Amino acid sequence: MTPRIVSVTEGGGLTRSIAIGTHTLTADEPEPIGTDTGPTPGELLLAALGSCTSMALRALADRHRWPLERVDVAVRFGDRGHIVKNVGLTGDDLEPAQREQLLAAAGRCPRAPPADQGGDDRHRSRPAGGTGCVRRLSAP
DSSP states (O other), X not given: OOOOOEEEEEOSTTOEEEEETTEEEEEOOOTTTSOXXXXXXXXXXXXXXXXXXXXXXXXXXHHHTOOOOEEEEEEEEOTTSOEEEEEEEEOTTOOHHHHXXXXXXXXXXXXXXXXXXXXXXXXXXXXXXXXXXXEEOSOO
């Protein structure tokens, strides 16, 4: 796959138009700083990390033919600016070992910043029919 060029052009105020191949996005800041016509750059970063994680888990489950029905990822910045990922795995027939391998893979998303570069991924699994458990994969 040939990498696509991402280009960013200035709009009015803080609004930015982002072109990625044939796709276009808008980035902005909320009012009163910007006009809130799109997500902030930080939100776009979180969206990219969440999407990468979800896609990586789906590819792993499909490759192994595991009964993963659904992957949900919620990503936010924590109190100290670290990245917190909440990973929801749905699949009543998933074995605990498969769930653990999927969570381990979530921590290795190739686009996530490594812990030594300021990344601090915290993953939460919400097992079907049970309460969530927190699994810390890297030290803050």
